[in-house]
Amino acid sequence: MQKEIEITLAPEQITNEQQILKNLAAGLKIAQNRIKSFKILKRSIDARSRKVIYRLQVRAFIDEIIEEQSQTFNYPKIHTNKSAIIVGAGPAGLFAALQCLENGIKPIIIERGKDVKQRRRDLAAINKQGLVNTESNYCYGEGGAGTYSDGKLYTRSNKRGDINKVLQVFVQHGAQPDILIDARPHIGTNKLPQIITSIRETIENAGGEVHFDAKLTDFILSKDHIKGVIVNNITEILSDHVILATGHSARDIYELLQQRNILIEAKPFALGVRIEHPQQIIDSAQYHCDIRSEFLPPAYYSMVEQVNTRGVFSFCMCPGGIIAPCSTDLHEIVVNGWSPSKRNNPFANSGTVVQITLDDVKGDDPLRMLNFQSQIEQLAFKVGGGNLVAPAQRMIDFVENKLSADLPKNSYLPGTKSVMLDQILPTFVADSLKAALPLFGKKMKGYYTNEAILVGVESRTSSPVRIPRDKETFQHPQIKGLYPCAEGAGYAGGIVSAAIDGINCANAILNK
Template sequence: MLRVMNIRTGVPMKKSIEALVAKKLRCSPADIEHICVVRRSVDARRKPNIYLVFTVDVAFHDEEKIWRRCRDAKDVRRIAETAYVPPQPGDVVLRHRPVVVGTGPSGLAAALALARGGYKPIVFERGCDVDTRTAHVEEFWNGGTFRPESNVQFGEGGAGTFSDGKLTTRVNHPLLRHILQTLVDAGAPPEILYAYNPHVGTDILRNVVKNMRHMIELAGGTVCFQSRVTSIRRDERGRVCAVIVNGEEEYETDVVVLGIGHSARDTYYMLYDEGVVLEKKPFAVGVRIEHDQQVIDRGQYGCDAAELGLDPADYALVYHSPEGRSCYSFCMCPGGAVVAAASEEGRVVTNGMSLYRRDSGVANSALVVNVTTDDVGSGPLAGIEFQRRYEELAYKAGGSNYHAPAQTVGSFLKGSSPAEGAVHTYRPGVTWTDLHGVLPDFVTSTLEQALPYFGRKIRGFDDDGVVMTGVETRTSAPVRIVRGEDRMAVDAAGLYPVGEGAGYAGGIMSAFLDGLETANEIIRKYQPLEVVVNG
């Protein structure tokens, strides 16, 4: 098979991908047996001249003939097809079924790998199944009851279930293709296998996580909802020996995969009380900003995306202040909405979300400023209290009813009285107020510098009527559960922290990868509990 890179074509496409490949390799389309698109991206550097750029893998009827002709071409190389092969099991005997805590990406990945390997994991999820959870979240967004155990942060699929479902990652790892294929097998759209910035969308992602649960159960695993792990017991040697669920039920185990997510604050405190080594880590806080999607499309493409048949445009912006702070866009959601993402009573948290079609007509992104470990005070859990402080201020400024404080960019920059803005999507509602009162001074001062800078990058970005909503505090975990090279928590043998909550991942793909690699480490060490035939 040959990999052919840098296949460029104008937008909209006037030739088939087969014709473009044949032209680049100076062969006939009839020579091509089949084509697999590996990557598709948009090049808008010379707008309004927009190009699609493809990388494809091509099988030919006579590969040797084609290879002799183009072997010296810089955009063509020969590749071998490879399939994922699970690791060979170890020989240490497991006395009990392994436990996985959490059904976010890292927990699902670990549980699925262990189940398929014959280890029969038990998965404990503190929240509800995705259908019940979705109903609870919609009720809350419509002004109804807030539920501390069933919300945007807790429940089947983790926090990513109510997001854009972005699958981008800075990590370059051979397992990523296998992960994407696993998601496709669970119902994700096939184009995630080749799109430059792949996303699933919250509407499809809900079905994907449900299907992954069924895959785990069919492979021998057990998934339990409304089951919060309230204690992890260790023996006299410090090894994990049991977990306590909901304060009363005890399950003996040798292995606990801890995929709690970045918002399980009570679990962090439990781990701290039980002597698990934790440390502070940097994170970021800020606001959500919203624009008419056409403003972003025109800034990025030079025209409306629909005119060229392109997806709604996204952006990635960063500003470095003279004081050493950075302000950057985070979790940008084209055609989406800002959502209420609280997980504790009396606190307001924002997040962004998009459906698969990204067709709301409104773009949103977090604009956040880095928070260092020196900013938050002493102790490994100081970052949590820092987050809580500003979430409580936001709750009070919003009216103590889970409405979010909001302000226009013009009012924020000019220090004028808050006035209603043009575009805002946050439910259950917003209260117009001064965002300077709900964020640290170093965050608001950096935002004041960054907004005009971003306005020079994308025209209209800092227009007076643009709306910002606060507060965005859950960009990443403020805590790291320290682990060794064996992927176990320091001084807690058998405890395997994974994913965003452990402080070793950021986003769906890196969390999924972390969970899978940890499961593979467990597989290499232990014998399965049952023999897998044709596994």
């Protein structure tokens, strides 16, 4: 007999199997020796009261022993001429490739950037010298932006596909099994490269192809059908199916689509700053303590406020994290955040952004939101003074319109410069942030402080362009065989939702 039940544990009891059995027996009102084994289904932290606890959803096996097998996926060697070109080796592209293999279709991935090992050198140059390689950076390369920006797997995309399958694939390729049960699963930037490499090796071992330094430069079209792509202005790769999974920062792809008169649309996005606090402030506020227990992970937060009908919200919160320079072109500043698996850095950062609507940027140009985004990033670079030095301001100084006399120690390696962020942010964005930050401070003790630094700009929260597609076939309405996919097309927002969208696009090819 099996029964599911929720139990609670003190943080120091979370790894104590005997305590778990004791609590299960008490909750089920049975003798402890009747529980032959158990499986934790979900695990979360409840810090709403003064006493922080863990909540566990557990399946108990009563009077029976069942050995549950972990789910694995097999990818047999492909022996077929049927192929699909996948543009981009981010989570959408990699999971689309794995699903193609399951479906008996040979995936051919083309990726403009480098593999994870070669990518590291370019990231070192960005952080230490302020040098941006426009083809290999935090956004471009094997694994996409997610590889070197944290690996958060939390998603609300329950209705779009099988979340557990995505998590199981990560575990099969080296992720810790904890991601299957944690309420907010997280892999860590230090562990993702090996996992991404393992996924690529699975694809290649099954007969798929992965090409690096392979930039899509044109489409091969026959009337309203796609017939393949041109890579690096020279090489033709032919297929009647192309999954376009290029991520939200590949601006040249949007420009190419517009040049080829392939329909694209302007899309709302969000813009703001990355805010960093000492992690101890966040721990103290969220766990109601002076010093965080060794049995608790660094605390996270999620904030949202409505300011004059405009949403202001935290985004991509990184406990124990680092602010990273994520520019993809020269003379622009873009910041993001990441954290290692242990989340053991002394700072906590989060994007804090304001909704930008289509009415905020007038015109009919489908690239107008992208151009607006680019202008802000270039202005941030100019005000920062070059070499990816980021403009920054203390939190209360920003709200009170004061130039910060100095800046607190922070994690952004290229360096920060004290400026008035009003010089960079549009007035309605700055005003919305100034109204929201004190309100955030009322929700979380210690949040509103001059120990916090605002670093600009956080501008790549989502794509400012949508590539339309049919809801049923996932194909572009004008071009048969072209499958706009995931974040770059405006249909996902994070690693898991992008992976699910890649799977759905691969299945759409099979259905066709």
